[in-house]
Structure formats: structure tokens, C-alpha cells
Amino acid sequence: MERLDGSSAVPERLRGGIIALGNFDGFHLGHQAVVGRAVARARAEGRPALVGTFDPHPIRHFVPDSAPFRLTTLDQRQRLFAEAGADAMVVFRFDTALAALGAEAFVEQRLIAALSIAGVVTGEDFTFGKARSGSVAMLAAFGAARGFSVDTVAPVALDGATVSSSRVRELLQEGDPRGAARLLTRPFAIAGLVQHGDKLGRTIGYPTANLDMGGYVRPAYGIYAVRGTLTDGRVLDGAANLGIRPSFDPPKELLEPFFFDFSGDLYGQPLEVALIDYLRPEARFDSLEALTTQMDADCARARDLLAR
Numbered sequence: 234m235e236r237l238d239g240s241s242a243v244p245e246r247l248r249g250g251i252i253a254l255g256n257f258d259g260f261h262l263g264h265q266a267v268v269g270r271a272v273a274r275a276r277a278e279g280r281p282a283l284v285g286t287f288d289p290h291p292i293r294h295f296v297p298d299s300a301p302f303r304l305t306t307l308d309q310r311q312r313l314f315a316e317a318g319a320d321a322m323v324v325f326r327f328d329t330a331l332a333a334l335g336a337e338a339f340v341e342q343r344l345i346a347a348l349s350i351a352g353v354v355t356g357e358d359f360t361f362g363k364a365r366s367g368s369v370a371m372l373a374a375f376g377a378a379r380g381f382s383v384d385t386v387a388p389v390a391l392d393g394a395t396v397s398s399s400r401v402r403e404l405l406q407e408g409d410p411r412g413a414a415r416l417l418t419r420p421f422a423i424a425g426l427v428q429h430g431d432k433l434g435r436t437i438g439y440p441t442a443n444l445d446m447g448g449y450v451r452p453a454y455g456i457y458a459v460r461g462t463l464t465d466g467r468v469l470d471g472a473a474n475l476g477i478r479p480s481f482d483p484p485k486e487l488l489e490p491f492f493f494d495f496s497g498d499l500y501g502q503p504l505e506v507a508l509i510d511y512l513r514p515e516a517r518f519d520s521l522e523a524l525t526t527q528m529d530a531d532c533a534r535a536r537d538l539l540a541r
Contacts, residue, residue: 234315236307239285239325239343247321248349250281255356257286259304260313261416262396263356263389270386271354272318280351284314285323293448294327303448304401304417306424309505323348336362340375352382359385391416408453410508420460420507423449423488427499439528441473441489442499444506451486458510458535459490464503469495472528472535473506476515491528493536510538 237243253271257264268284275282288307292299305313311322325331325343334342339362344350353372361367369385376383388395396416404413405421414420425444442461454476461469473490490506512531518524 235321250283251275251352252283336367354384405452408511422507424505444488455514456512470539
């Protein structure tokens with residue numbers, strides 16, 4: 234699957250496609266419905282299937298000091314779009330120039346001139362252009378005048394509530410990764426390069442693969458049952474501390490998975506860690522013995538949960 238720059242003309246073989254437009258952070262059930270409609274239309278018409286996403290998120294541009302909130306990186310989104318059947322991901326870099334681009338100019342420059350699109354699929358609440366001045370109705374009017382179709386997809390509901398990225402974040406922050414996974418159709422996962430830490434874990438028999446949380450939303454601090462995926466496809470079960478490690482000084486925010494029955498050097502390697510179950514909040518222990526006893530219990534419980 235190709236990653237394309239949304240400000241430049243795409244290769245001829247990808248012009249004239251059907252594009253799903255949105256942010257698609259998290260790629261939950263609602264996003265999947267929009268992209269699924271675009272892919273189905275593209276296949277029916279023999280056209281390329283494209284997914285347009287905005288990065289960084291507009292909130293990050295307008296409120297740069299906002300708390301981390303991302304559910305997916307661009308790399309994760311690209312993989313998810315490919316699995317959904319898209320041929321290419323078009324990244325619209327949300328910078329000062331894009332923020333200043335009016336709705337009609339966005340359509341003319343980014344959709345028609347750069348992509349020569351034949352159709353657009355969005356959610357019903359999609360907005361675009363300077364100050365979010367462009368609506369779905371306006372997009373449909375542009376399409377009618379410029380020769381491309383516009384389809385909208387209604388919000389998806391689960392258990393009587395609309396599926397949204399905001400709700401996914403809330404569930405993670407409430408310590409409910411399984412609830413979040415129902416909306417995402419997969420566990421929430423944090424990806425990054427394994428860092429060198431202070432290596433305290435290995436001194437008590439629990440070596441960890443440390444990941445920085447970066448721009449991801451902060452789920453509830455605590456202990457999780459997790460699954461890690463290595464670049465070679467191996468999947469490792471484990472338990473992880475996500476938080477600031479209150480038993481150690483100085484506090485340092487990390488995701489620290491310990492993988493059962495694994496030995497090897499992961500430093501500097503890409504790793505993706507999926508949060509499966511929330512076991513308990515973080516706690517401070519007065520001794521390494523007390524900490525180790527609790528970690529033994531946590532790992533036993535995580536093994537049991539993951540085995541189910």
C-alpha cells in the first residue's frame with residue numbers, strides 16, 4: 234500500500250479514484266464503515282480505493298499544548314487501511330497553509346487537481362476548509378458542479394450509543410480496554426522503539442521492554458495483561474506497567490511490558506503492545522520483596538486471562 238502526499242499530484246495509476254475522507258484516528262467501527270463504502274464503490278467501478286487522513290490532527294495544530302490524545306500513528310493507520318482493502322493512503326499535512334485553505338480551494342487543489350477524484354465518501358458530520366467552513370452539503374454541491382460523486386455514511390451505533398474516537402479514549406482512560414476494543418474491533422495498541430531503561434526489572438527477575446507513550450492518549454495508569462507483536466510476526470503474552478512507576482524514583486512515564494517465557498534483546502527494535510485487560514491501578518510498595526510478590530500475582534492473573 235502506498236503513502237501519498239496530499240499536496241502533490243498522485244501517480245497516474247491512482248488518479249480517478251474513490252476517496253474516503255476523514256481523520257480516522259483509531260479506525261473504529263464508524264471509520265471502517267466509511268472506508269468500507271469507499272472500497273466497495275471503487276471495486277465496483279474498477280477504480281483505485283484511497284483513504285485521505287489528516288496529520289497532525291487539527292487539534293494539535295490549533296492547540297499545540299493539548300494533552301496527548303492519539304489512538305493511532307500514521308504507520309498504524311496505513312496498515313489498518315491496507316487491511317480494509319485500500320490501495321493508498323493520502324496524507325493531508327495539517328499545517329498553516331492547509332488551515333488557511335478555503336473549502337472550495339481544498340476541493341479544487343487537493344481533490345481535483347492532485348487526485349482527479351471520481352468520488353468522495355465521508356461521514357455525515359465531516360467538515361473541511363478554513364474554519365471548518367465546508368459541509369457535506371457543500372461538498373455535494375461541488376461534486377455536482379465538478380463531476381464527482383459524494384456519498385455519506387451515517388454514524389454507527391453500538392449498544393445504543395454512537396461509536397466515536399472520543400468514546401474510545403474515555404473507555405481507555407476509565408481502565409476498560411475491552412470496552413474500547415469492542416468499538417475498535419481490535420485491542421488498542423501502542424507502538425514504538427524499545428528503549429534502554431534503568432534495568433531495575435531484570436534485577437528482580439522481570440526484565441521489561443520499555444516504550445515511550447509519545448503522542449498516544451494516556452489510558453488509566455496501572456497493570457495490564459498485554460500482547461506484544463514483533464516485526465518478525467511473533468506474538469508474546471505478558472503483563473505491563475503503564476504509568477510512572479511509583480515504587481521507583483524519579484517518576485518516569487513508560488509502558489513497561491514483561492513478556493512471559495521470552496529471552497532476547499529487543500533494544501532498539503520496533504514493538505507494538507496491545508492492552509488486553511486492566512488488572513489493577515499502580516501502587517507504591519515499601520520493599521522490593523513486596524513488589525515482587527505482587528508482580529508474581531499479576532503475571533499469574535495475566536497468564537490466566539490471556540489463556541482464555
